[in-house]
Amino acid sequence: MKLTSMDISTTASASSIVFDALRKAIIQGQLEEGEPLRQDEIARLFNTSRIPVREAISRLEEQGLVRTQRYKGAVVTELSPKETREIFDLRALVEPEIIKNAVPLMTQELLATAREKCAAFSASKDPMEWGDLNRDFHETLYSASDLTFFKEIARNAIDRVERQIRAQLVMSNGMERAGREHFAIIDACEAGDAKRAAELTRLHIEGAKESLLKHLPGA
Amino acid sequence: MKLTSMDISTTASASSIVFDALRKAIIQGQLEEGEPLRQDEIARLFNTSRIPVREAISRLEEQGLVRTQRYKGAVVTELSPKETREIFDLRALVEPEIIKNAVPLMTQELLATAREKCAAFSASKDPMEWGDLNRDFHETLYSASDLTFFKEIARNAIDRVERQIRAQLVMSNGMERAGREHFAIIDACEAGDAKRAAELTRLHIEGAKESLLKHLPGA
DNA sequence: ATATTGAATATTGGATCCAATTTAGTGTAC
DNA sequence: GTACACTAAATTGGATCCAATATTCAATAT
Structure with missing residues (x-):
């Protein structure tokens, strides 16, 4: 007997979940312009380590939603x-x-x-x-x-x-x-x-x- | 006496270096379309761990230069x-x-x-x-x-x-x-x-x- | 009071290790 | 020879630990 491939709801990676959540929070204005994103605060919030958080933040930066400075971290981008x-x-x-x-x-x-x-x-x-x-x-x-x-x-x-x-x-x-x-x-x-x-x-x-x-x- | 600010060459982060190098390799065609990017191969190449490599790859994906599949890794994007x-x-x-x-x-x-x-x-x-x-x-x-x-x-x-x-x-x-x-x-x-x-x-x-x-x- | 130094804390960047999953390969039955 | 199960290797995703840098703040000198 053959099992159908089931295709269990392709559990998304942690970094994707964090990315989507942060993106949504930013564009909905729950995070103020200029507000810093603390890695371990976010990690605790999602019950993960900082690794997926950092990946999410770097993707957000690539999209222009946050900007980061080395050793200073990421802040929500403010537009002139x-x-x-x-x-x-x-x-x-x-x-x-x-x-x-x-x-x-x-x-x-x-x-x-x-x-x-x-x-x-x-x-x-x-x-x-x-x-x-x-x-x-x-x-x-x-x-x-x-x-x-x-x-x-x-x-x-x-x-x-x-x-x-x-x-x-x-x-x-x-x-x-x-x-x-x-x-x-x-x-x-x-x-x-x-x-x-x-x-x-x-x-x-x-x-x-x-x-x-x-x-x-x-x- | 005042020293001029010197502005020591702001050593870029490893992930940025890897990102720039990979981006250049992709757009210059040194990496073929569809060619997979192996994380630890790249890590060895740059004498780093896989962490900055993964960050670089996720940024490349955000730019559309590679696409990734969970547990399968990244390949250089092919355009129809x-x-x-x-x-x-x-x-x-x-x-x-x-x-x-x-x-x-x-x-x-x-x-x-x-x-x-x-x-x-x-x-x-x-x-x-x-x-x-x-x-x-x-x-x-x-x-x-x-x-x-x-x-x-x-x-x-x-x-x-x-x-x-x-x-x-x-x-x-x-x-x-x-x-x-x-x-x-x-x-x-x-x-x-x-x-x-x-x-x-x-x-x-x-x-x-x-x-x-x-x-x-x-x- | 203000500026400056220096230690303590907070925070990020990266390395190493472990878990989850895929892929390759091997053997076995038919 | 082919299909199928099963194991081993390869590969990625994530957690934990350490190093590098920034920030805070108390102590001190002027």
């Missing part, structure tokens, strides 16, 4: 207004291309779930979940695209300004406006108008950038 | 023609923006050294150094730009297709053509015509992509 602007400019360049590529590949199912997420975002009253719902909507649309590297870039760029995005959503009428723009984007996607969806995405990002930078000092 | 095309498309999107931003910031010194490197590239008869000279020229131009994240993206994208770029330079008249295009780009830079320099850069990348994909099977 100028750097924030640059990342939004990068997003405004890359993400429309993803949408343009994605629209012809979107299935009816995907459009349906995207519209659901769009509605869920606009319906939410809890500011704590706005960031996740917003991201969820965009990632659903992007998931139809087969531009893996473009998506990788976008994901990292969004990671780096996730905190600012969350701030932008709660400030003034950021949430209301984002909701309107989301509906416009998905309308264009359903209409199969890739160019329009891309342009609306660009404007969506540029708009967020402007409203954000209005509230920041320089740049 | 489709993926190669996508990375060149990414470059064609991002690098013109860097040049457009850089042109107004270029000093006379920078233009002079860039022209020297441009000439050095075209004058070189040794195919082994074409890749480095080509990269050197482009990085010199990009160095004038203050778009740090754009440059980060470009650097990584170039890393990932560096082997293909080298192949493209030696095939057919790739070298001759690249030389011509380089001179055209730097002419536009010296003329202060940022838009033209950007467009020429885009065409330079698109051209390399086309001539490369002509010699590859699918996509």
